[in-house]
Amino acid sequence: MRKKIVLIAAALLGIGIGYNFMPLLWELLHVSTNRILDNMAVNALIGLVVFIMPAYLFSNYMDDLLQRIEEKLLQQKPETLISESLGVVLGLIVAVLISTLFWHSQLFLLHTILPVILMIILGYLGFIIGRDRLIDFRRTFLFRRDKLDPENKIDTVAADNVLARRAGENFYRYKLLDTNILIDGRIYDLAKTGFLEGTLIVPNFVLYELQYIADSGDSIKRVRGRRGLDILNKLRSEQIVPIQMYDGDFEDITEVDSKLIKLAKLLDAEIVTNDYNLNKVSQFQNVKVLNVNALAKSLKPRVIPGEKLEVMVIKKGTERQQGVAYLDDGTMIVVEDGYYYMNKTIEVEVTSALQTDAGRMIFAKLAHSRRKLKAQSPAKDQEQESNLSQKRK
Numbered sequence: 001m002r003k004k005i006v007l008i009a010a011a012l013l014g015i016g017i018g019y020n021f022m023p024l025l026w027e028l029l030h031v032s033t034n035r036i037l038d039n040m041a042v043n044a045l046i047g048l049v050v051f052i053m054p055a056y057l058f059s060n061y062m063d064d065l066l067q068r069i070e071e072k073l074l075q076q077k078p079e080t081l082i083s084e085s086l087g088v089v090l091g092l093i094v095a096v097l098i099s100t101l102f103w104h105s106q107l108f109l110l111h112t113i114l115p116v117i118l119m120i121i122l123g124y125l126g127f128i129i130g131r132d133r134l135i136d137f138r139r140t141f142l143f144r145r146d147k148l149d150p151e152n153k154i155d156t157v158a159a160d161n162v163l164a165r166r167a168g169e170n171f172y173r174y175k176l177l178d179t180n181i182l183i184d185g186r187i188y189d190l191a192k193t194g195f196l197e198g199t200l201i202v203p204n205f206v207l208y209e210l211q212y213i214a215d216s217g218d219s220i221k222r223v224r225g226r227r228g229l230d231i232l233n234k235l236r237s238e239q240i241v242p243i244q245m246y247d248g249d250f251e252d253i254t255e256v257d258s259k260l261i262k263l264a265k266l267l268d269a270e271i272v273t274n275d276y277n278l279n280k281v282s283q284f285q286n287v288k289v290l291n292v293n294a295l296a297k298s299l300k301p302r303v304i305p306g307e308k309l310e311v312m313v314i315k316k317g318t319e320r321q322q323g324v325a326y327l328d329d330g331t332m333i334v335v336e337d338g339y340y341y342m343n344k345t346i347e348v349e350v351t352s353a354l355q356t357d358a359g360r361m362i363f364a365k366l367a368h369s370r371r372k373l374k375a376q377s378p379a380k381d382q383e384q385e386s387n388l389s390q391k392r393k
Contacts, residue, residue, distance in 0.1 A: 005066075011048055011052050019040060019043050084127055095115065095119040173269070174199055176263060177201065177273075179256065180278075182206075184329050186329070187231065187272065197241075200244070201244055202246070205256055213225030214226045220314075250263075264288075265285075270288045271287060305353075309350065322339060331359070332361050333348070
């Protein structure tokens, strides 16, 4: 359909230009007296052929360009489109009014070139003003009320001025959730406290990645993925905050983080995450980020020294005899002497907790019973070795 529109527009443009300008060309070539060439049908046909052939060759490029423009317009809010259109129209009207002063000039620069330049500049300025001053237009034309509230005697005009603050400065309506924040689970607790305002947006590509993790063959990844799906279902079922799905996708981008950043720019939204790298990249691209780890860093940690936990050691640590375990939300626990209890569930006592922008790390030691057992084991090993040596003698 778009290709047909391009070809039809090129054909009409070619016919019009051929009809109006071909006689001038024949006159320059001194063939204006030849009525076989210099007539309306031939002129229109030549203009049609000249314009339709390039349009047909570049129809695929024009089709892609129109498709990108359509997607861009569909992602805009209706009030934004209206405001930008009004700004462009007002800019063009001002340009035409100024150009009337030069229409009777004999200079080609003044009566032709200057009006075109004025239309381009003032049309662009009108577009920028309509886009950036949307809140002021809305307040002026839609929310203006000159009477006081009869009950509370509140000046509603002043109240509108307070509520109609520029969205990009103090308030972001949409909050984009990434995969890590859903797996983390703390977004549910944060939403229940009422500190999150606006609408939570879960893009489809984030949901697909979460489903892929939940279907993973690795048991740890599978548990994390299912935890994220459970958190998402709880947020939607309990209706703590408004939550919506975003069905669009960016097929030219493969990375989920890059898609999130582009979507945040399109929707003028914030990204809620606990991913350290995504946080840094978003800040570099001027996208506002709500980092849950940064919030937790300024608050009291969930575990305190002396608290006992039951964990399973799944791998060895970087230092000798250390073991590494994980909580359900993915928090890493470094267990002293945990290397001896690989793939076993043990009770540990928290010694300290370290919170960084990249996440939380807990240091723990074996509980007293385990420490006694560990202290006795070397003595038993020495006794068994001595018995074997005596038997050999």
